[in-house]
Amino acid sequence: MKVIITADHAGMTVRNEVKDLLEEMGIEYEDTGCSCESSVDYPDYALPAAERIAKGEFDRGIFICGTGIGMSIAANKVKGIRCALTHDVYSAKLTRQHNDSNVLALGERVVGPGLAREIAKVWLETAFDGGRHANRIGKIGTYEDK
Numbered sequence: 001m002k003v004i005i006t007a008d009h010a011g012m013t014v015r016n017e018v019k020d021l022l023e024e025m026g027i028e029y030e031d032t033g034c035s036c037e038s039s040v041d042y043p044d045y046a047l048p049a050a051e052r053i054a055k056g057e058f059d060r061g062i063f064i065c066g067t068g069i070g071m072s073i074a075a076n077k078v079k080g081i082r083c084a085l086t087h088d089v090y091s092a093k094l095t096r097q098h099n100d101s102n103v104l105a106l107g108e109r110v111v112g113p114g115l116a117r118e119i120a121k122v123w124l125e126t127a128f129d130g131g132r133h134a135n136r137i138g139k140i141g142t143y144e145d146k
Helices: 009-025 043-054 069-075 089-097 108-125 132-144
Strands: 002-007 028-031 060-065 083-085 103-107
Touching: 002 009, 002 043, 009 028, 009 060, 009 103, 009 108, 043 060, 043 069, 060 069, 060 108, 069 083, 069 103, 083 089, 089 108, 103 108
Parallel strands: 002 028, 002 060, 060 103, 083 103
Antiparallel strands: none
């Protein structure tokens, strides 16, 4: 698995925690997040990273901002992206099993580093169930192709 991770100014602490997790899990990743403390615009980070996933350069992405909301909204504008904003481990697991999410959005100001790490670990380890869920994902793809 190859993961792209990005963050704006409000997600730098969680980004570093998740990068440590990726290294511990032996997962290849690229960090495209900002390296500044001054305010930046989350679409400038979410959109290029989401496009790279959609092109097949990466299997999944983890996008972090203050609440995760802005990153998830921006990422979901890119065709083929199924970004899920999660605040708990259960939702992270189900968004992989049922929705085949390929981007995880996290909010540093909402979940903090410890819980973000747990959420990311479960999300990374969980496979898509397929079956009836594949049909549902297919309907989204059909709509995107309109």
